[in-house]
Amino acid sequence: MRAGASQDAADRVAAALFPGSLAAAAASGPMLMEALAEVREFVAAGAAGAEEALLPAGEARFLAPTDPRVMRDFMSFEKHIINATRRLGGQPPETVYRLPVSYKGNPTTLLGQDDVVPWPSYTERMDYEMELGFVVGRGGRDLTPEEAVNALLGVTIFNDFSARDIQKEEMGGMLGPAKGKDFATGLGPWIVTLDELDLANLSMTVRVNGEERSNGVSGEMMWSPAELVAWASAGEQLHPGDLIGSGTVGEGCGLELGFFLGPGDTVELEVGGIGVLRNTIGQPEPRRWYPSPRQPSL
Structure with missing residues (x-):
């Protein structure tokens, strides 16, 4: 969490930027790519909590990466x-x-x-x-x-x-x-x-x-x-x-x-x-x- 945000506030921001739907996330336009770039920098820098946020690929189930209307x-x-x-x-x-x-x-x-x-x-x-x-x-x-x-x-x-x-x-x-x-x-x-x-x-x-x-x-x-x-x-x-x-x-x-x-x-x-x-x-x-x-x- 940055800027002293509470856990609840941080969760709300994360849900807005990274909703469970790719279609909804893509609708945010450039904000999505900017947020992803920040996540990448956060992980690469080894920031506090970064390791806990990572899941080994072998332990994840990859769903279809988009949920299209059409x-x-x-x-x-x-x-x-x-x-x-x-x-x-x-x-x-x-x-x-x-x-x-x-x-x-x-x-x-x-x-x-x-x-x-x-x-x-x-x-x-x-x-x-x-x-x-x-x-x-x-x-x-x-x-x-x-x-x-x-x-x-x-x-x-x-x-x-x-x-x-x-x-x-x-x-x-x-x-x-x-x-x-x-x-x-x-x-x-x-x-x-x-x-x-x-x-x-x-x-x-x-x-x-x-x-x-x-x-x-x-x-x-x-x-x-x-x-x-x-x-x-x-x-x-x-x-x-x-x-x-x-x-x-x-x-x-x-x-x-x-x-x-x-x-x-x-x-x-x-x-x-x-x-x-x-x-x-x-x-x-x-x-x-x-x-x-x-x-x-x-």
């Missing part, structure tokens, strides 16, 4: 788009070259470091997708790419878990993905601010059960992070803490490589300058109900 996931790596569409017997749609295309996911099923990925009863083809996650700081509406960069808080690792069989079924109905994606998204292990990273040169590596599956680099994106954020803000407000996925790096999913995950598999996504996001696939859940097909009536 999460969007784009397609921006051409190699992935070509590989995935060819595996499904098609060709890349012209739309992906004209616009950054995205879907809105389920922000209530975000998983953190070492969380077990649920296996929904409606799928037999579980997959991972290696992506970057861009976390919105101050937000905004109708941003230009130049403005969008300044609207970001930082970058994390994004695993877009996918149920490929139901995803294909749903998207054949001209909507989705929905159940094919909504059950889980891995995120973490933490957020790294933009000043610490070269967004055009981040290495992106996938390992399954310790075996390396693919390598890529962030610079292969057709649409820059700034362009993705700017387009996401077109006609709608981006809020602090919102999450924007980069789309899957080339060869960054099992669909492209011709294999799928099994129960108990461990997936590690490593991004240079950020770290490793690790999750284990759970056991298939028992099916309690599934829709019965209908016959056309017209």
Whole structure:
């Protein structure tokens, strides 16, 4: 405590600067970064009480590092788009070259470091997708790419878990993905601010059960992070803490490589300058109900 503040007053200030919600903290704008810088200096200086405030990483549980109101996931790596569409017997749609295309996911099923990925009863083809996650700081509406960069808080690792069989079924109905994606998204292990990273040169590596599956680099994106954020803000407000996925790096999913995950598999996504996001696939859940097909009536 500084300036003779009481414990109660210090607790109130700490709760205001570091609420339990990243979205709420990010809404404070520059105050958040200033407060974090003070904490770093406090610890580095070995100030009284600093050691008591630290918790070894091995003793902590890392939750998903943001709690977005809205999460969007784009397609921006051409190699992935070509590989995935060819595996499904098609060709890349012209739309992906004209616009950054995205879907809105389920922000209530975000998983953190070492969380077990649920296996929904409606799928037999579980997959991972290696992506970057861009976390919105101050937000905004109708941003230009130049403005969008300044609207970001930082970058994390994004695993877009996918149920490929139901995803294909749903998207054949001209909507989705929905159940094919909504059950889980891995995120973490933490957020790294933009000043610490070269967004055009981040290495992106996938390992399954310790075996390396693919390598890529962030610079292969057709649409820059700034362009993705700017387009996401077109006609709608981006809020602090919102999450924007980069789309899957080339060869960054099992669909492209011709294999799928099994129960108990461990997936590690490593991004240079950020770290490793690790999750284990759970056991298939028992099916309690599934829709019965209908016959056309017209």
